Amino acid sequence: MNIEYMKMEFENFLQPEQIVIHAPMKKHTSFKAGGDADFLLTPETEKQIGHIIEVCKRNNVSYYIMGNGSNLLVRDGGYRGVIIKLASNFSKCVLLGETLECQSGVLLSRLAKIAYENELEGLAFASGIPGTLGGAITMNAGAYGGEIKDVLHSARGIDMDGNIHELVNGELELGYRTSAVQRKNLVVLSGVLHLKQGNKKSIKVMMDDFDARRKSKQPLELPSAGSTFKRPVGHFAGKLIEDCHLKGHAIGGAQVSTKHCGFIVNIGQATAKDILQLIEHVQETVKDTFQVEMETEVKIIGED
Ligand SMILES: Cc1cc2nc3c(=O)[nH]c(=O)nc-3n(C[C@H](O)[C@H](O)[C@H](O)COP(=O)(O)OP(=O)(O)OC[C@H]3O[C@@H](n4cnc5c(N)ncnc54)[C@H](O)[C@@H]3O)c2cc1C
Incomplete structure (x- = not known):
């Protein structure tokens, strides 16, 4: 180029x-x-x-x-x-009654805050997920029993030819940490969320509970990309990794978190290669020990 x-x-x-x-x-x-x-x-x-x-x-x-x-x-x-x-840079939001229409760059934490302040239910699960609406739609982000699929009415996206597509929830094929966004080669531009009138106090109780659970269970003090692996059917990724005695296992600056084995963390100056080698080591060990395939949740791009 x-x-x-x-x-x-x-x-x-x-x-x-x-x-x-x-x-x-x-x-x-x-x-x-x-x-x-x-x-x-x-x-x-x-x-x-x-x-x-x-x-x-x-x-x-x-x-x-x-x-x-x-x-x-x-x-x-x-x-x-x-x-x-x-x-x-791309995060305008408009609230009309119980409908929230937002550009895709808005942070989920901000969306959850807007919903809470307006006594709207449905986004408490998202308050601690550090991504944008576009990323959440693409990944069908979720936590604590909620996912973006539950509140998303539709999304607008642009394809490689510059055509705009308006897709309703069902057309987005939102599944466990997956959607049709990447298959359709779309850039999500905006989303429309349908929320429900709720009780401010109970929304706050829920958000505080999720926040406390995150802080006690997840290594939020170290850089990571959240859960490195998807949950294999019938298993928990963190438990499989822990049962392989990989807790704290490190390659260079990448380590299987000692707080939550489902997270690979950067304990200082990790290269992408360290992280990728550790991912591979975890995948091979779990496969050898339990015959379970571990697919990464984190998206990996670029060249070596
Ligand atoms: C500490 C921590 C905790 C986390 N906890 C959770 C959790 O509880 N639940 C959960 O689901 N995830 C969790 N994650 C992962 C992550 O926050 C989510 O996957 C989030 O939805 C990613 O959003 P993002 O904007 O950061 O996307 P990015 O990381 O920037 O991108 C992720 C993918 O989405 C695509 N993408 C992003 N924006 C768009 C767009 N506008 N149009 C088309 N494609 C797009 C990218 O191409 C990429 O494939 C956590 C991560 C961390 C670091």
Whole structure:
């Protein structure tokens, strides 16, 4: 890719501060590891997102969409192409009665707060998940018995040809930490959530309870991407890993958390390679011991 030429293309519709070249992705992902992206762009409007996709397609340059980077690992060789980051730069919300319509970069913690302040039920589960609405729809994020599927009415997305799609809940095929978003190659632009009138006090009790459970069980003090693995059918990932005596097992700066074995944490200067080697070691050990396949929940992109 001709970096200078692509920069000129992006400067036609983005401000200089929206364009970062050779962006260190360890600064943009919760794992705090990994290499550089050729470009990190932070569009603020749907029009800018459409332009970026058009420019990438016309120049045969790959792009990848990210939200808050809380479920993402970029390999140490970095990402060749453009990472489009939709976070606080793209996070307007409008509340109409019990319906919340938001741009995809809004943080789930903010959504949960808006719902709570307006005595609306349905988002307490999301208050401690450190991702954006776009990431939550793509992953069908969930916790403590709730998931985004329960409250999502519809989402708007843009495909590689610049076509806008409006998908209702059923069309998004929301399953356990999966959706049709990536299969359909969509960038989620916004979502409409249907909430229910509730009781402010009981919403607060629920949010405080979930918060306390997270703090007591999860290694929130160390960088991670949350649960590294999906829950294998009929098992709990953390328990399988603990039963393989891998608690605290480390490779370089990556460690199986001593607080919750389902989390791989960065205990200091971990490279993406350390994390990936540890993931592989855990997968092999669990497979050898219990004949169970462990699929990663964290999304892995880029080159070695
Ligand atoms: C401490 C910690 C605790 C966590 N706890 C939970 C939990 O309880 N439950 C849970 O489900 N997850 C949890 N996670 C994981 C993570 O927060 C969720 O998966 C979250 O939904 C990811 O959102 P994000 O905006 O950070 O997405 P990113 O990490 O930036 O991206 C994740 C995936 O979504 C895609 N994506 C992001 N935005 C868009 C968009 N606008 N359009 C299309 N695709 C998009 C990306 O391409 C990528 O494939 C936790 C993570 C951490 C670090």
